[in-house]
Amino acid sequence: MFDFTIHARKDRARAGVFSTPHGELLTPVFAPVGTQATVKTLTPEHLKDIHASLVLSNTYHLYLRPGDELVRDMGGLHQFMQWPNPMLTDSGGYQVFSLSKTRKIDDDGVTFKSHIDGSTHRFTPEKSIAIQQNLGADIIMAFDECSDPNDLAYSRIAMERTHRWAERSLQAKTRPDQALFGIVQGGVDPDLRAESARFIAALDTPGIAIGGLSVGETKQEMHDTLDVVTPLLPENKPRYLMGVGTPEDLINGIARGVDIFDCVLPTRLARHRSAFAPEGRLNMMNAAFARDTRPLDETCDCYTCRTFTRAYIRHLIMARELLAGTLLSIHNLRALIRLVAEIRSAIVDGTFESRVDGWLTQWGGNAVRKI
Amino acid sequence: MFDFTIHARKDRARAGVFSTPHGELLTPVFAPVGTQATVKTLTPEHLKDIHASLVLSNTYHLYLRPGDELVRDMGGLHQFMQWPNPMLTDSGGYQVFSLSKTRKIDDDGVTFKSHIDGSTHRFTPEKSIAIQQNLGADIIMAFDECSDPNDLAYSRIAMERTHRWAERSLQAKTRPDQALFGIVQGGVDPDLRAESARFIAALDTPGIAIGGLSVGETKQEMHDTLDVVTPLLPENKPRYLMGVGTPEDLINGIARGVDIFDCVLPTRLARHRSAFAPEGRLNMMNAAFARDTRPLDETCDCYTCRTFTRAYIRHLIMARELLAGTLLSIHNLRALIRLVAEIRSAIVDGTFESRVDGWLTQWGGNAVRKI
Numbered sequence: 001m002f003d004f005t006i007h008a009r010k011d012r013a014r015a016g017v018f019s020t021p022h023g024e025l026l027t028p029v030f031a032p033v034g035t036q037a038t039v040k041t042l043t044p045e046h047l048k049d050i051h052a053s054l055v056l057s058n059t060y061h062l063y064l065r066p067g068d069e070l071v072r073d074m075g076g077l078h079q080f081m082q083w084p085n086p087m088l089t090d091s092g093g094y095q096v097f098s099l100s101k102t103r104k105i106d107d108d109g110v111t112f113k114s115h116i117d118g119s120t121h122r123f124t125p126e127k128s129i130a131i132q133q134n135l136g137a138d139i140i141m142a143f144d145e146c147s148d149p150n151d152l153a154y155s156r157i158a159m160e161r162t163h164r165w166a167e168r169s170l171q172a173k174t175r176p177d178q179a180l181f182g183i184v185q186g187g188v189d190p191d192l193r194a195e196s197a198r199f200i201a202a203l204d205t206p207g208i209a210i211g212g213l214s215v216g217e218t219k220q221e222m223h224d225t226l227d228v229v230t231p232l233l234p235e236n237k238p239r240y241l242m243g244v245g246t247p248e249d250l251i252n253g254i255a256r257g258v259d260i261f262d263c264v265l266p267t268r269l270a271r272h273r274s275a276f277a278p279e280g281r282l283n284m285m286n287a288a289f290a291r292d293t294r295p296l297d298e299t300c301d302c303y304t305c306r307t308f309t310r311a312y313i314r315h316l317i318m319a320r321e322l323l324a325g326t327l328l329s330i331h332n333l334r335a336l337i338r339l340v341a342e343i344r345s346a347i348v349d350g351t352f353e354s355r356v357d358g359w360l361t362q363w364g365g366n367a368v369r370k371i
Numbered sequence: 372m373f374d375f376t377i378h379a380r381k382d383r384a385r386a387g388v389f390s391t392p393h394g395e396l397l398t399p400v401f402a403p404v405g406t407q408a409t410v411k412t413l414t415p416e417h418l419k420d421i422h423a424s425l426v427l428s429n430t431y432h433l434y435l436r437p438g439d440e441l442v443r444d445m446g447g448l449h450q451f452m453q454w455p456n457p458m459l460t461d462s463g464g465y466q467v468f469s470l471s472k473t474r475k476i477d478d479d480g481v482t483f484k485s486h487i488d489g490s491t492h493r494f495t496p497e498k499s500i501a502i503q504q505n506l507g508a509d510i511i512m513a514f515d516e517c518s519d520p521n522d523l524a525y526s527r528i529a530m531e532r533t534h535r536w537a538e539r540s541l542q543a544k545t546r547p548d549q550a551l552f553g554i555v556q557g558g559v560d561p562d563l564r565a566e567s568a569r570f571i572a573a574l575d576t577p578g579i580a581i582g583g584l585s586v587g588e589t590k591q592e593m594h595d596t597l598d599v600v601t602p603l604l605p606e607n608k609p610r611y612l613m614g615v616g617t618p619e620d621l622i623n624g625i626a627r628g629v630d631i632f633d634c635v636l637p638t639r640l641a642r643h644r645s646a647f648a649p650e651g652r653l654n655m656m657n658a659a660f661a662r663d664t665r666p667l668d669e670t671c672d673c674y675t676c677r678t679f680t681r682a683y684i685r686h687l688i689m690a691r692e693l694l695a696g697t698l699l700s701i702h703n704l705r706a707l708i709r710l711v712a713e714i715r716s717a718i719v720d721g722t723f724e725s726r727v728d729g730w731l732t733q734w735g736g737n738a739v740r741k742i
Contacts, residue, residue: 043674066685066689081683315437
């Protein structure tokens with residue numbers, strides 16, 4: 001269980017297989033986000049159709065609603081949401097800091113107010129692990145503190161706390177069928193990141209997460225941070241870049257040795273009526289699509305692209321029909337899953353180096369184009 | 372094309388087959404409503420899963436948005452929404468009277484304002500048929516005027532206008548691959564209804580619709596009206612009771628010789644978080660379902676019931692996840708389609724009479740239970 005085998009490499013990029021109790025993950029892998037035990041608007045059948053292999057769910061949200069003990073009593077997260085394949089939960093740390101209006105951090109943990117009803121709650125490393133054990137995902141995260149990347153002094157404090165919390169998380173974990181990943185923090189400071197990478201790499205965990213990126217730093221800072229961190233991590237453990245990202249972030253992350261990604265971008269774009277397409281991100285409210293009989297992406301194999309025209313999708317959007325969000329989510333998620341699968345194949349067949357610039361050109365434009 | 376064969380009868384109830392260019396309809400049949408070229412929140416795959424055979428779409432809505440000429444240019448309604456099986460459009464008459472804030476009726480037609488942007492439009496029988504020919508459904512409706520059932524004088528005027536408009540609709544229709552149904556009106560007055568039934572029955576149409584019911588009259592008035600109308604209609608044409616209805620309305624309608632039904636109730640209940648179940652309509656927000664590991668209906672074969680617990684569906688509702696509406700719509704539609712299929716089988720195998728009271732007892736309770 002939790003074996004990680006690397007089948008092919010090109011420089012720092014790797015193509016591997018990570019074994020979990022609910023199946024093997026071919027890495028690199030992009031995980032759709034199912035915050036509240038559902039990838040918004042999609043059924044598990046839709047997720048299978050887009051070849052999703054790993055689904056993330058959020059500890060903070062499920063703890064508050066419906067409650068991790070309820071999920072446990074319903075047979076755990078896989079059973080509850082009927083997702084039979086691998087799952088990952090985060091530690092709740094990031095949400096406590098980003099969603100709760102008031103929070104008090106001390107060395108033992110964090111006291112915060114629910115964003116739903118204002119009630120007071122407390123997370124500690126032990127509590128986060130207990131919740132994640134109740135939820136039962138295959139991959140779980142150590143409790144961590146994400147700092148403002150531009151505040152060096154705070155980044156050190158948060159990093160040191162994250163390290164102590166990683167040790168406590170590891171000690172608290174008892175389920176053998178869950179892989180606990182420690183989380184590298186340290187803002188965008190190369191020394192802190194190096195220190196954190198060494199500390200987390202030394203822990204006895206089957207994988208390592210890189211947190212605190214895609215939180216306001218520049219693209220250059222993200223790349224520089226990965227350039228510091230991944231060379232310091234053991235080769236034989238998968239690396240998970242939390243909450244990242246755009247298509248170009250995935251390409252750049254894989255090139256720098258990252259194996260696992262998750263991001264709400266594809267489903268969020270769907271809610272904003274945008275679609276990934278070969279010509280860039282499409283604003284599907286645009287009148288130019290009113291009579292466009294093409295699929296969103298002629299090269300895409302998803303249900304939406306196999307079935308519907310741009311004209312129909314635009315009609316659904318203009319008529320405020322919820323099916324629009326479903327169809328766009330299917331396509332946008334498939335687009336990133338397909339991109340990552342394509343990159344994996346290229347690592348395996350030795351064409352990664354010759355294709356990486358093409359992907360960046362094709363997808364990089366998306367990062368700067370207005371939605 | 373448009374042959375109607377009756378395979379079995381029990382008193383006035385009939386089990387038949389109606390042939391359309393997009394396939395055969397086993398009658399009695401319940402049609403999900405896809406107002407804006409989509410059955411709300413469902414994909415065509417979901418509709419196939421619930422064994423939907425006929426889907427209704429609304430002429431008024433599609434004329435306004437995206438426009439019937441656009442739908443025509445996109446290959447027609449079947450192609451546009453990717454529904455390969457039979458479709459039906461109404462005439463727009465009912466929506467003009469119920470949705471438009473201001474309207475002016477004259478003998479030639481109706482001038483009305485769009486409920487979307489207040490723009491002025493005019494429907495005549497010829498215009499309604501032209502729109503429906505652009506949309507391209509298998510079954511289309513004559514333009515009609517639906518009256519307040521409690522206003523006898525107006526019911527006569529509206530009925531007479533409906534008759535003249537039915538003749539004009541018939542004359543305007545040119546597509547041989549569409550079956551035009553005339554519509555019986557006359558409020559709840561038995562004499563008017565008899566007069567209207569005779570008039571509409573005498574027209575050369577492959578089927579007959581019964582309009583102006585489920586618009587505020589009592590259940591008894593609905594049944595009495597059907598008791599007047601259906602005996603006056605030719606046996607060899609399918610009868611379509613427009614916009615009806617609740618499960619008990621379907622049972623009562625079939626017993627009185629109705630073959631086709633449509634209603635928004637199943638999808639509307641889904642939006643209101645209610646589910647059809649053997650014990651009655653369930654309010655799925657009820658805390659009693661928080662840890663209920665049963666499906667919505669243990670006897671149901673739909674995707675929702677095959678896959679998810681009541682606890683999960685309640686969680687989705689409480690977390691305001693849109694998937695809840697999708698799962699409830701699938702189940703509620705399947706419940707009525709399954710009920711009608713069960714009744715059809717009973718007509719065929721001779722058990723209708725012995726089972727009808729049981730259905731009414733089981734489902735009739737739903738009609739009076741608060742949602």
